[in-house]
Amino acid sequence: xSDVKTINLTIDGxxxxxxxxxxxxxxxxxxxxxxxxxCYHPDLSLAGSCRVCIVEVKGMAQYMASCSVTVWEGxxxxxxxxxxxxxxxxxxxxxxxxxxxxxxxCERDGxxxxxxxxxxxxxxxxxxxxERKRFALETSGVxxxxxxxxxxxxxxxxxxxxxxQGITNLSQHGRxxxxxxxxxxxxxxxxxVCIQCGQCINACPTAAFLEKDHTDDVWAALANPELRVVVxxxxxIRAAIGEGFGLPPGTxxxxxxxxxLRRLGFDAVFDTDLGADLTIVEESAELLRRxxxxxxxxxxxxxxxxxxxxxxxxxxxxIPHASTCRSPMTMLSxxxxxxxxxxxGVDPSRxxxxxxxxxxxxKFEMRRPEHREADGSPMTDAVLTTRxxxxxxxxxxxxFANLPEGEFDxxxxxxxxxxxxxxxxxxxxxxxxxxxxCKLTGxxxxxxxxxxxxxxxxxxxxxxxxxxxRIGDRTLHVGVANGLHNAKNLLDQVIxxxxxxxxIEVMACPGGCIGGGGQPYPPTGERxxxxxxxxxxxxxxxxxxxxxxxxxxxxxPAVREVYETFLGEIGGAKAHELLHTSYxxxxxxxxx
Amino acid sequence: MKFQDPQERNxxxxxxxxxxxxxxxxxxxxxxxxxxxxxxxADCRRREHPESHLISVLHKVQGHFGYLSAEHMDAVAQxxxxxxxxxxxxxxxxxxxxxxxxxxxxxNVCLGTACYVKGADKLVAKLxxxxxxxxxxxxxxxxxxxxxSRCLGTCGLAPVVMFNDDVHPRVTPDxxxxxxxxxxxxxxxxxxxxx
Numbered sequence: 001x002s003d004v005k006t007i008n009l010t011i012d013g014x015x016x017x018x019x020x021x022x023x024x025x026x027x028x029x030x031x032x033x034x035x036x037x038x039c040y041h042p043d044l045s046l047a048g049s050c051r052v053c054i055v056e057v058k059g060m061a062q063y064m065a066s067c068s069v070t071v072w073e074g075x076x077x078x079x080x081x082x083x084x085x086x087x088x089x090x091x092x093x094x095x096x097x098x099x100x101x102x103x104x105x106c107e108r109d110g111x112x113x114x115x116x117x118x119x120x121x122x123x124x125x126x127x128x129x130x131e132r133k134r135f136a137l138e139t140s141g142v143x144x145x146x147x148x149x150x151x152x153x154x155x156x157x158x159x160x161x162x163x164x165q166g167i168t169n170l171s172q173h174g175r176x177x178x179x180x181x182x183x184x185x186x187x188x189x190x191x192x193v194c195i196q197c198g199q200c201i202n203a204c205p206t207a208a209f210l211e212k213d214h215t216d217d218v219w220a221a222l223a224n225p226e227l228r229v230v231v232x233x234x235x236x237i238r239a240a241i242g243e244g245f246g247l248p249p250g251t252x253x254x255x256x257x258x259x260x261l262r263r264l265g266f267d268a269v270f271d272t273d274l275g276a277d278l279t280i281v282e283e284s285a286e287l288l289r290r291x292x293x294x295x296x297x298x299x300x301x302x303x304x305x306x307x308x309x310x311x312x313x314x315x316x317x318x319i320p321h322a323s324t325c326r327s328p329m330t331m332l333s334x335x336x337x338x339x340x341x342x343x344x345g346v347d348p349s350r351x352x353x354x355x356x357x358x359x360x361x362x363k364f365e366m367r368r369p370e371h372r373e374a375d376g377s378p379m380t381d382a383v384l385t386t387r388x389x390x391x392x393x394x395x396x397x398x399x400f401a402n403l404p405e406g407e408f409d410x411x412x413x414x415x416x417x418x419x420x421x422x423x424x425x426x427x428x429x430x431x432x433x434x435x436x437x438c439k440l441t442g443x444x445x446x447x448x449x450x451x452x453x454x455x456x457x458x459x460x461x462x463x464x465x466x467x468x469x470r471i472g473d474r475t476l477h478v479g480v481a482n483g484l485h486n487a488k489n490l491l492d493q494v495i496x497x498x499x500x501x502x503x504i505e506v507m508a509c510p511g512g513c514i515g516g517g518g519q520p521y522p523p524t525g526e527r528x529x530x531x532x533x534x535x536x537x538x539x540x541x542x543x544x545x546x547x548x549x550x551x552x553x554x555x556x557p558a559v560r561e562v563y564e565t566f567l568g569e570i571g572g573a574k575a576h577e578l579l580h581t582s583y584x585x586x587x588x589x590x591x592x
Numbered sequence: 593m594k595f596q597d598p599q600e601r602n603x604x605x606x607x608x609x610x611x612x613x614x615x616x617x618x619x620x621x622x623x624x625x626x627x628x629x630x631x632x633x634a635d636c637r638r639r640e641h642p643e644s645h646l647i648s649v650l651h652k653v654q655g656h657f658g659y660l661s662a663e664h665m666d667a668v669a670q671x672x673x674x675x676x677x678x679x680x681x682x683x684x685x686x687x688x689x690x691x692x693x694x695x696x697x698x699x700n701v702c703l704g705t706a707c708y709v710k711g712a713d714k715l716v717a718k719l720x721x722x723x724x725x726x727x728x729x730x731x732x733x734x735x736x737x738x739x740x741s742r743c744l745g746t747c748g749l750a751p752v753v754m755f756n757d758d759v760h761p762r763v764t765p766d767x768x769x770x771x772x773x774x775x776x777x778x779x780x781x782x783x784x785x786x787x
Contacts, residue, residue, distance in 0.1 A: 162675075171681030184669070184676035185662040193676070317612035585613035588666065591675045 009075035024066035024077055025053055035079055036088060036117055038095075038205055039154035040067040043529050044163055047155045051091050052117065055079045063087060089121045097128040099206070100149050106207050111521035113205035114152060135180055141189035143196040143212055143363040148180045151208040157181060157200035164510060164529070166485035167310070167590065169194045181208070184588075193313055193590040195484070197306035197508045198360030198385075198517020202528045211360045211518055214382040215392055221352040221381065222265045228344070229352045231266040232332050232412075233257060235273050236358040236423030236513035237386055239540035243520040244390030245400040250536030252544050255405025260393045261356075262406055270336065270412040272355070273419030275328030276431065278335075278562070279303060280418060280553035282579050283325045284435040285571045287503055296320050298479070298494060298501035301428050303327045305365035306508030306517075308583065310484050314592055315491055316585030324580040328422060329355050329362060330371045332412060333379035334578045339566045340412060348373065354382045356389045358423070358516030361508065370581045385518025414558035417545030424538040425482035425512035426453035426465065429505040433469055433478070435554050441472040448551050453480050454542070456511045456534045464490045466501070479504040482512050488592060514538055621667035626656055633671045643674045646682055650689060659690040695730045695737035697775050699723075700754040704743030707751040711764075715751055716740070718765040722772060735779060736772070 005020040011028050018027040025035050039050035046068045054063035058076035063084065066077075078084065096118055103109050135148035153172065158181060162168040169183050169192050183192030200209040221229045242251040261269045283301070290299050302308060302323040311322055326334070333355065337348040355362065365371060366380035373379060384392070393400055407413070418434055421427030430450045437445040452467035464481040479501045481487040487506045493499040509515045511534035519537075522528055550556060567575045622630050629652050636645040649672060653664050660683050669676035683689045699719060703712050719738060723731050730737040744752050749761030755775055763771070 168675035168677055171675075171677035173681050173684040175685050182677075184680040185665065186680075317614070319611035583611075585611055587613070587617075588676065589613060589617045589670065591669055591673050 007071045007073050007075075009071050009073070009077065011077045012079055018071050020070075022071050024055055024057075024064070024069050024071060024075075027071050028055075028066065028077070028079060033079055035066050036120070037067060038113060038117065038152065039156060041156055041159070041203070041527065041529070043527075044156060044159040044203075047159065050095070050152065050154050052088060054084065054087060054091070056081060056084055085121070089123060092117050092121050093123055093126065093128055095152050096123065096126060097130060098132055099152070100132075101126070106150075107210055108204075108207035108521070112207065115206075131177075133177060133180075138188060139212070141194075141196075141212060142367050143360040144189045144194065144198060144201065145210045145212055146182070146189065147208050147210065148182070150206045151181055151204075152206055153179055153181070154205060155181075156203040156205065157209060160199045160203040160529075164483050164485055165195070165197060165199055165508070166314075166488040166592075167193060167195060167197075170200065191588075193588050195306045195309035195313065195508065196361040196364040196517075197484070199509060201360065201517050202515075202519070202521070211385050211388070212363055213388065214354075214363065214384055215388050218354050218382050218384060218392070221354065224352075226350060227352045228267045228346060228350055229265070229354065230268040230270055230336055230340075231261050231354045231356060232270040232272045232275070232329065232336075233261070233356045234329065234358055234423065234513060235276060235420050235427070235541060236516065236519070236537065237356050237389070238420075238544065239423055239514055239537040240358065240386055240519050241390060242401075243523070244386070244394075247401055248536075249533050250540045252540040253400075254544060255407070256400060256403040258406035258408055259403040260398050260400055261389075263398055263403075264392060264396055266354070268409040268412075269406070270332060271408045271415045271419070272328050272332055272357075273415030273422070274412050274556065274558055275330075275332035275335075276303075276419035276422040276428075277416055277553035277556040277559050278331050278579060279325050279328050279422075279428075280431045280435050281559060281563075281570055282575060283323050284432050284439060284554075286323055286325065287432065287436060288439060289571075291502060297503075299323055299503045301432075301503070301505045303422065303428055304361070304507045304509075304513075305359065306361040307484065307487065307506045309361065309364070309586070310487070310508065310590070312583055312586040313588070314488070314590035316589075318491065318495075319583045319585070322583055324582065326371065326579055326581045327362075327365060328419075329357060329383075330365065330379055330581075331579050333366075333371075335412060335562065335566075337373060337379060338578060339562060342566075343411060349375075349377065352381045353379070354384060355380050356384045356386065358386050358513045358519045359383075359509075360385060360517040362518075386516075386520055387518060390520060411558060411561065414550075414556060416553050416556050417548035417551035418553045419556075420541050420544045420548075423513045423541050425456060425507055425514075426450075426480045426505065427512065427541065428507075429453045429478055429480050429503070431553055432503065432505075433471070433476070434552050436476075437471045438552060438554065440474065444552060445471070453478065453505075454538075456514075456531050456538055457482075466499070476502045478502060481505070482507045482515075483510045484508055492592075510534065511538065514541070617670055621670040624663050624667035625653065625671070629653060629656065630671065633668070636672060642672055643678075646672060646674055646679065647686075650679070650683060654689060657693075659693045661691070692730060693734070695735050696779060697735060697755045698737045698739060700739050700741050700744075702742075702744045702750070702752040702754075703740045704747065704750075706743075706747035710750040710762075712751040714765050715753060715763055715768065718768045719753075722768055735776065 006017050016027050028035050035053045037053040039047045048065045048068035053066045055066045056078040057064050138146035158170045161170045170181050172179050173182050221227050238254040238257050241257050242253040243249050258269050287299050300322045302325050333353045336353050341348040362383040366378050366383050371379050418431035421431050433450050464486045466479045469476045481490045510529050514537035515534050636642045665679045666676055669679045753760045753763045
């Protein structure tokens, strides 16, 4: 048995037994008491800065922050009394006093924790109007917009950036009334070590961080008769978009999503999953080449643009290990402007490619010089996050939940179940292993499910997965990391020679793309980074994969056709030109 | 198809150094700081919890340059291996650290009780008006910085204003322009030595 001491206390008169070290807030939750909170997040370190979670403890002269006080024997806690409710309400009112009055036009309206607190605490007027902090809106970033006037200094962005992502790009600067959260020296996000993952957007209880809006650009393209406007959707969108329309998390929505996009007026709806299948075909060929003595090993996957930025800023020495494959999004964009344009007989400049992504870093990726046409125009013209496409669908008055199922368009709309898996941690690895197994043994593996690399790790995002995967008479040692803090720990072990892998999958965001910086805000009362929510989204992808006949990327007939009629050899010259890229060390260099 | 054995893999694990920029980043950081401070940071790195020495490193950097520039802080971040956001967060939190160079003459107005009742507030108003700057700021020609202190311990001379180490007793607002002109003349006669 565990030798952790147990503590007896009462909360609101009810006796509770809790292990030593439990906080009052955690102990209260076991009784079904949800003490209001703002800066607290169970997966981040404690800040104790907002004071919203105060409770009364018998014998103590002052209210205590229940998130950061651990229980003691005989403790008597009162979470509710007229005085506590009044004090909490005063705290919330004071936070509001220093906050803009623009809920109606705020993107976070309805998903704002400060707004929710104000509502639930009966704050119906603003009594303490006074001087308010003033900061300029920082819109220069290609992915992330910073609105410091909406910041409540809870520090969740600072903590998620440091503790989950291992970047530490954000810090509170200055002091007192003038405190502001910015990158070093108050620099813009693009000048900083920011890798554009957008987890600060997710972690923020208000709207101090937002994605750069591309919806206006897409609306304009849709209204332009000169353009053929095509759209592609990333694997994880179908697993999360339903949440924006009241469907339970984990509802697969592929068909309804396609119908909704067609109704918005897109001329063709393509599947990024096909780009994922292409990635697998190219990447597994690359892996086999590296395994066959070409090195260097381990090979690192390259689909996640946040991870690629991280590699270039924090681990440039490992660049030769990264697969040279472009991301599925950019592969599909490249083919749309070449293969598809040729098939259609239209000039590529008349094709407008909008990509729906779970990711704000894709907005950065599309602007990289490496992913542009010879004339300098980007291969991808706009990147919409899941949240942005939800606004657009709502704005159009589409009853999403009751839509009929639609089908993706040819020739870039057929995808395998392996492609769907790209949306979750372990998915790129599983898809690679399926195809690599076929290539190495000459036949499909008996079970296509590689359970060793599946699953969202919970808790404080500690750890990564590693597994020995038997393929024929050989064993591949593989690693899977999501959340860059995990990736950092894994890569340090590789660099120090303590671990040896053949291939490592890295996705920047917790849980992979399903937990991306552009995914729907969790419903009111639920928390971001919640492993349960991410598991539900992942289960939708596993369901979609299991329900498909085509589950091996290299068997995708559309992919085969692309190679036979357009690209030529796998890994050949044309494939290299269109489907591969290069990386370089970038400044400012991150401190690991 | 053959797989590499662990030893071979180990060799393959060693990346070519060409993609790494650490040597350049480190050289740039070392060039931004004087050698003794670079040495001090290296010494901190050999101790436990090197990051806990951040404030003493920043003190030394400010002691040398008179202020902390973004370049200095970035150099400290790289050499001490503390994220730059933390370095600038610390530097902006403490009033002692200055982020801009100070003027050639630092004007320190005593705002202690005795000086205050003897009209230091009027001196401040006049200084701000003449210089066009607030406390903590420096004139655009880099000549004067304006600062305040609470009691210089010479209450008998109130109100007191210091220009660098020179103490000026019983200053009246009328004398402010005269004093400023004196220092401008002095600066013109003795241009600052080249750094």
